[in-house]
Amino acid sequence: MRSIAIAAVGSLVLLMSGAAGATGLATCNAGPQSGWQDQDAVTKHLVVKAGWKEVRRMKPDGGCWEVYGINENGRQAEAYFHPVTLQHILTTQR
């Protein structure tokens, strides 16, 4: 019974430790966040240059800016951008 408890708690702790980390969907290696373009700059770039309809949410993931919004196709999109060069890395849309 005790070994079941240890196994159960251990596996849950293992699952939780993965919760806070990067998703591994994209990696940018852009250095410390102090050198990144800020959220306003990214939003402006996406709306003015890339034609996004709306930028709704942005968070760091894997050293990239992970951006949620309605993209140039009018679709729900989750996209990754290099936080210094703003180069497009990856988009998933639905």
Added chain:
Amino acid sequence: MQEIKVWDLLVRLLHWSLVAAVLGAWLTRDGEDPRHLQLGYIALAVVAMRVAWGFIGSRHARFADFVRSPRATITYLQEVITRREPRHIGHNPLGGWMIVMLLATVAAICVTGWLYTTDAYWGVAWVGELHEGLTDVLIVLVMLHVLGVVFTSIRQRENLVKAMLTGKKAPEVAAKANERVHASGG
């Protein structure tokens, strides 16, 4: 020793289906895995069925059988601490409230997750953060649930995980030394 039937088939089926759906949804949480949404809908359907079964199911499946007043729950907790708690053939009062919280939390995660798929709420920070925050709450609840099951199994010398698989438990008369049987039959 003749074991008696406590958990009906649907209770057990829904319990383990929910475990599988929640675990699957957790494992597909990143990126655009379409299975994440399907598992969310399945989890919500399981919760809905369990809630309905909580009103029309067999004796120990019903909320009325195991949701006790806060006072009775605190009394039970005090009895646990002083090692005087009675055995409950169905859910004990702490387990009963855990079930309510687990079902409510899973439902809230499903609803916020669904909301996030709509055009109006896609990418809206508070919806996403609420969905993820509630998931953290669920993880803590699941850990407490598992710990509670293991603790009670040891304390009552009865494998409750097995009971949730077979549906059977030792009869109430098969008492260990410090057991008191509740007047309510609980």
